[in-house]
Amino acid sequence: MTSQQRPPDFDLDQMTAAQNLRLEDLVDRASLKEVIRSFINLFGISIRVYSADGELLADAVEQQAICRYINELPNGRSACGATVNGVKRVRPADDSSSLHPCFTGANYEVVPITYDGRMVGKLILGPFLPAELREVPGSLLTTVPELDRGKVKELLPKMPRAKAETVTNIAEHMRSVLDLILFSGHKALLTSQMHLASVRESYRELQDKNARLQEAFDKLKELDRLKSNFIATVSHELRTPLTSIIGYSEMLGEGIAGPLQPEQSEFVRTIREKGEQLLGLIMSLLDLSKLESGTLTLLRSEVSIRSVLDDVVSLLRPVAHKKGVQLALAADDALPPLRGDANRLRQAFLNIGENAVKFTPADGLIRLEASLVRDDDGGDDGSFGFALLAPARTMIQVRISDTGIGIPEHEREKVFTPFYQVDSSSTREYGGTGLGLAIVKRLIEAHDGKIRIEGNKPAGTVFVVTLPVLPPAS
Numbered sequence: 001m002t003s004q005q006r007p008p009d010f011d012l013d014q015m016t017a018a019q020n021l022r023l024e025d026l027v028d029r030a031s032l033k034e035v036i037r038s039f040i041n042l043f044g045i046s047i048r049v050y051s052a053d054g055e056l057l058a059d060a061v062e063q064q065a066i067c068r069y070i071n072e073l074p075n076g077r078s079a080c081g082a083t084v085n086g087v088k089r090v091r092p093a094d095d096s097s098s099l100h101p102c103f104t105g106a107n108y109e110v111v112p113i114t115y116d117g118r119m120v121g122k123l124i125l126g127p128f129l130p131a132e133l134r135e136v137p138g139s140l141l142t143t144v145p146e147l148d149r150g151k152v153k154e155l156l157p158k159m160p161r162a163k164a165e166t167v168t169n170i171a172e173h174m175r176s177v178l179d180l181i182l183f184s185g186h187k188a189l190l191t192s193q194m195h196l197a198s199v200r201e202s203y204r205e206l207q208d209k210n211a212r213l214q215e216a217f218d219k220l221k222e223l224d225r226l227k228s229n230f231i232a233t234v235s236h237e238l239r240t241p242l243t244s245i246i247g248y249s250e251m252l253g254e255g256i257a258g259p260l261q262p263e264q265s266e267f268v269r270t271i272r273e274k275g276e277q278l279l280g281l282i283m284s285l286l287d288l289s290k291l292e293s294g295t296l297t298l299l300r301s302e303v304s305i306r307s308v309l310d311d312v313v314s315l316l317r318p319v320a321h322k323k324g325v326q327l328a329l330a331a332d333d334a335l336p337p338l339r340g341d342a343n344r345l346r347q348a349f350l351n352i353g354e355n356a357v358k359f360t361p362a363d364g365l366i367r368l369e370a371s372l373v374r375d376d377d378g379g380d381d382g383s384f385g386f387a388l389l390a391p392a393r394t395m396i397q398v399r400i401s402d403t404g405i406g407i408p409e410h411e412r413e414k415v416f417t418p419f420y421q422v423d424s425s426s427t428r429e430y431g432g433t434g435l436g437l438a439i440v441k442r443l444i445e446a447h448d449g450k451i452r453i454e455g456n457k458p459a460g461t462v463f464v465v466t467l468p469v470l471p472p473a474s
């Protein structure tokens with residue numbers, strides 16, 4: 001990452017500066033407690049660690065019997081509270097410890113914790129008795145007059161004793177240990193901040209890329225829309241003159257403009273046939289562009305699938321007969337109606353049927369079967385596996401099987417792509433443009449249906465179409 005690319009909040013200098021570091025961010029409280037516990041085990045003097053704001057971060061305290069006793073007496077409790085609060089409020093000067101006496105004769109040592117020349121907190125060591133103290137101090141007796149002197153004589157000496165020098169040494173030692181902890185804490189903090197910054201940077205880069213992708217996607221979508229518009233306009237403009245060509249060649253063929261020689265009428269018939277083929281192609285292009293832009297309107301009504309398939313079979317019969325291919329229709333009785341556009345559904349099934357006839361050699365068999373199935377998601381095994389998860393829908397399944405050349409498994413998705421033909425050389429033999437199935441799939445999907453291809457045994461293809469039936473309520 002160069003400094004130029006670096007986003008504004010990736011500021012290494014600011015990140016590494018100790019200025020805004022807080023003790024509580026640098027040390028792990030549990031390990032801090034561990035360390036001071038080891039100190040109290042060594043020296044028997046209680047230790048408390050405070051943040052710069054006066055928050056207690058860790059302590060290792062051994063309550064002294066004398067303190068417990070004093071706290072049982074009203075005067076003692078208030079005097080003890082005042083002392084402790086006073087000690088807590090002390091802000092030690094930057095680099096030196098200070099001693100704070102208690103009315104019991106004991107002392108507290110307040111030690112600054114510094115890091116990188118800045119005070120980040122403090123340690124309070126104590127209470128401990130000065131090594132030289134021999135007598136019960138007068139201040140104790142005057143502050144808490146109700147004291148039992150015998151008890152004080154017994155309990156006071158139990159408090160840890162230390163020379164001022166020893167306490168200073170302990171404080172120094174403690175400070176250097178803390179310094180080490182702070183340094184490694186700082187290092188860990190920096191590492192995690194750097195990591196965070198780099199994650200943030202990667203995220204930003206990803207967002208950038210996403211935005212660029214979205215932009216490209218929008219552009220492509222717009223181009224696609226323009227393409228669809230273009231095809232729609234061109235097709236429309238081509239259709240009008242072509243209809244005239246077909247109309248006039250029809251009239252010529254019928255001899256309306258005078259009788260034709262046999263060769264002339266042969267030519268005129270070819271003109272008409274090619275014209276109709278071209279018209280078919282243009283209509284397919286128009287349909288596809290409307291389906292892709294979502295502007296094709298379905299004229300929906302209650303449709304009987306049985307009568308749609310009857311029409312398809314009678315339309316296919318002449319061609320099938322000519323090829324010597326047998327046609328069979330088997331539809332369950334009383335199939336419920338579905339809601340759709342009868343003409344468009346007929347167009348879809350006719351396309352599938354035409355392919356079946358086209359790709360099936362003589363003596364072949366084409367079967368059209370319609371039956372009721374539950375929701376088709378699990379496959380055609382009538383699986384009820386999903387019935388518990390989602391309300392199963394009743395669907396009409398139409399299977400069109402042939403005994404023709406078949407479609408290899410890896411081609412079965414691709415044939416629904418516009419202009420895609422499995423084998424362009426063999427398709428030259430069969431004719432066609434590769435638009436049929438692209439239109440079929442979109443028409444079926446516009447009816448909330450699904451289409452898939454299976455292999456037929458021992459040879460051939462099965463097109464499986466499922467369409468939702470009309471819900472009983474509507």
Ligand SMILES: Nc1ncnc2c1ncn2[C@@H]1O[C@H](COP(=O)(O)OP(=O)(O)O)[C@@H](O)[C@H]1O
Nearest residue numbers: 355356359406415421422432433434435436437
């Ligand atoms: N019943 C079938 N048997 C074998 N191949 C088929 C069958 N139906 C479709 N195909 C393959 O799918 C391709 C695309 O079909 P389609 O979109 O209808 O285009 P076209 O019929 O114009 O070639 C066909 O060219 C053919 O390769």
Ligand SMILES: [Mg+2]
Nearest residue numbers: 355432436437
């Ligand atoms: Mg076709």
